[in-house]
Amino acid sequence: MQVRSGTTARADKFYAEQVLDRLNERMREFVARQEMFFLATADRHGSCDSTFRAGPPGFLHVLDDTTLAYPEYRGNGVQAGLGNIEENAQVGILMVDFLQDRIGLHVNGTARVLTDTEMRREHPGLPVDPAPGRRAECWVVVSVDEAYVHCSKHIPHLQKVPLTGPGRSWGTDDFKRKGGDFFGAAAEAGERGPYAPPPRPGHAPWREEPAEPVAPPARASSGSGFVSRLLRRRS
Incomplete structure (x- = not known):
């Protein structure tokens, strides 16, 4: 190309x-104040998924200049990202600062999933988040292969708006507080029947037994x- x-x-x-093949000092400072990032994963067949992760500043922990870690909070139970990581360790993280510097940082690397007990055994000084719904169900530890800037050219400059009413409902199972049927998918569920993704060449049926994880490339x-x-x- x-x-x-x-x-x-x-x-x-x-x-x-x-x-870079590591996080330099300015990158580490940038990561430590981010409140959100976008995560890209793929399964062993190359079928991709992108998702959004958010938390208080520093929830994406800088363990050292080649290692990041973030907690997985309670979600919808699909486990798309974690399932992909179990099959294919390659991940891509994009952090975008819309509020202050209007710049982004890409981090590509390999990931592994640890239980909270395993994570705290390896890193006993890791803080415990007291907020309800922000208890880590497990952790994703990312070994950095590449780190590089995302230019500011098309990043909008946004401004935080104070929350009105109750704070964020971390970990809630309340349907309406999570957004309800915003896109009308639930209303159509009875018409379309059980979900099954379209077949892909060489791909076994949905909910197949897991295969061996894909080895990361050189x-x-x-x-x-x-x-x-x-x-x-x-x-």
Whole structure:
């Protein structure tokens, strides 16, 4: 794609100047104050999922310059991200600061899932969140392979609005407080019958027995994961 679009030189400059295999000091400071991030995962077949994670500042913990960890709170029980990680350890994290610096940070790496007991055994100084609904059901620990900037060009500058009424209902099972049937999907459920995703070539039926996890690819010497693999093929 770089050859076809004539961007190879520009991409090589980005790799050389912006892509790190660790979190430097400014990146670690940035991570420590974020209240949300977007997570990309894929299963062993390459079927993708993206999701949103949020919590108080610092809920995405910087354990060291090559390791991040975040708690998994109570959710809808689907476990799409965790299930994907069990099959394919590769993850992509995107943090965007809409409020202050209007900049983003990409982190690509490999993840493993630990119980809360296992996590606190490895990191006994980890704080316990006292808020109801923010008790970690498990933890995801991410080993950093690549960290690089997301430019501010199209990031909107937003402003926080004070909460009105009761605070956030962390961990609530109240249907309406979680958003209710905002998109009308529940109203259509009786018409469409039980959900089953469309078949993919070579893909076994839904809810199949889990297979062996996908081994992570060899670590790239430079460059963003997908494009650096294209560069290695080209060379």
